[in-house]
Amino acid sequence: MGRNYDAVIVGAGPAGSSAAILLAQAGWHIAVVEKHAFPRRKVCGECISASNLPLLHDMGIGEQVLKLAGPPLQKVALMARNERIVADLPALGKGTFKWGVALGREYFDSLLLQRARQCGAEVFQPQAVRAVEGEPGGFQCEVEDMESSESFYLSAPVIIDAHGSWERSLTEEDSHERARGPADLFAFKANFSHTSLEPGVLPVLSFPGGYGGMVMADHGTATLAFCMRRDRLARCRREMPDVKAAEAAFAHVMKHCRGVRDALTGADLCGGWLAVGPLRPGIRLNDSLQPTFRIGNAAGEAHPIIGEGMSMAIQAAWLLAKEIGPFRAACAHGPSQRELRQHFHDKWKQAFAPRIRFAALFAHMAMRPQWFGGILPLLKQHPDWLTQAALWSGKARCAPLEHEFSTRLNDVKAA
Secondary structure: OOEEOOEEEEOOOHHHHHHHHHHHHOOOOEEEEOOOOOOOOOOOOOEEOHHHHHHHHHHOOHHHHHHHOOOOEOEEEEEEEOEEEEEEOOOOOOOOOOOEEEOOHHHHHHHHHHHHHHOOOEEEOOEEEEEEEEEOOEEEEEEEEOOOOOEEEEEEOEEEEOOOOOOOOOOOOOOOOOOOOOOOEEEEEEEEEOOOOOOOEEEEEEEOOEEEEEEEOHHHOEEEEEEEEHHHHHHHHHHOOOOOHHHHHHHHHHHHEHHHHHHHOOOEEEEEEEEEOOOOOEEOOOOOOOOOEEOHHHOEEOOHHHOOHHHHHHHHHHHHHHHHHHHHHHHOOHHHHHHHHHHHHHHHHHHHHHHHHHHHHHHHHHOOHHHHHOOHHHHHHOOHHHHHHHHHHOOOOOOOOHHHHHHHHHHHHHO
């Protein structure tokens, strides 16, 4: 016997849990399926831009986020070779939420999912969607319990794909897997205590074959997250055959980026290294193949050098709730849902495609520090160019004001 919902959301990261909160607040009956147990650490830069803070407050977790998060991020630094150029990060207007913060995924994901439960979403965790049958207006999902291996079914007219980068939508026949290549990117992350990284500074790292970032996050710990090309990683491993891949890659970053050496010399590693890959930056929306709504990395992924992954996930969830929240009944009708999905995907591309393209350009420049040879002297004279780059990356791209979203939800409920 299946359980009936208005929508099944696959994945409980920032995109999936935010969508669950916002749609539940709009009166939808939501199921969230997440195969991993929380709390969990993830390879992530952990930055939450200021543009998301009003929405997090509107969702009911803003105060908790600010209480746990690291100090406000007011400066950006470019660390390339022996250079360290510092500039102001753009402030978000003159209101309460002017600066972004950083918070580990083990805390942020748990806060969001707990709030989704409080808003009425039913959470299935740790459980995984194994198969999907049907079409828009009438889907049936086979869900497997990861502990007991028992299966059950969930029914809904709408499926929202909010899964991670490496999982294919179960409604598609084709796979997005591709052949290995030397330019494939692998990501690494570690937390450190007792660093000399200044609070409130967001360094961007440039080194041969890769790029990265650092930030002072929650509980006084600093996060180092970076990406490295497959061919460069292979060279690092040949040079240091007796250590693990993450350690060889870290040694390469320390060698070629003085700013990282200065910040982490004498620091203590907390909890070990995390690694994942290869990353698949780019836009994944293809309406001819996808009968589901897609948000987060399931829709598209920017190179993490701009630190906008979590921001894009939260804002995409808001955009989805704005576009379909008032039309729960229409979503139960296949043709109407298809029109809504096409409209949402068009809006998504309009909002996020420029950010993804800018991140790709910036990432490819950062992986080739020789390109900065002629630019670094100019950046030292004009550090405000870094501020402008932060604007282009979306650091001050406004999410809706909390009163705007609350007013719209109240109008929907009244209707």
